């Protein structure tokens with residue numbers, strides 16, 4: 001899965017990119033386009049460097065465009081209209097064992113990277129996000145770019161474990177990451193000191209509690225997936241991970 005394919009490009013993930021980012025495949029007959037939706041496919045070259053590509057350009061760069069279906073998608077909880085992303089070439093309808101393994105691998109990588117890297121790197125995020133039991137696997141993944149089947153099973157077992165708080169499960173961490181990206185974009189684009197202060201307070205709340213209410217999302221002007229922050233068990237008195245308990249401020253942001 002991680003060997004270089006024709007042209008040396010390895011599909012790594014679909015992720016958010018800064019809206020000012022330009023597609024790496026700017027040559028040939030294509031115009032040097034940007035990413036108005038703020039999402040791109042990230043491909044890695046033979047030297048290990050990662051570059052953003054539009055979907056069509058990523059497909060053109062890969063000998064097996066269907067591999068784009070197998071990368072972790074960190075943008076799934078955004079609200080980009082699906083029509084903006086034309087269908088990839090039809091894959092066989094039958095979901096064979098190899099496809100199931102590929103889907104589990106992508107899910108495991110996504111959870112590992114969300115927990116140990118993307119959400120863990122959110123400023124002032126609560127320390128329960130970065131999980132000591134995943135440190136070794138994460139270090140190996142950083143070195144090799146891949147996971148062994150036993151590591152995939154271990155990661156998915158942690159994600160599903162009853163001892164993993166609901167706010168630290170995959171879908172909620174994806175919501176946190178998505179809201180974080182969107183708040184940072186709004187903060188970067190805002191010219192009002194009061195608005196920036198308000199957005200930063202929401203961002204701090206998100207970092208500490210790993211949730212935002214529908215009211216907070218609306219007040220910030222963030223459009224997200226209609227089911228954002230509604231995963232099972234993330235609300236209620238038992239929902240907060242232990243480190244957040246007792247540190248919660250008054251509910252003024254609700």
Ligand SMILES: [Zn+2]
Pocket residue numbers: 023024025026030033053054057058
């Ligand atoms: Zn392009």
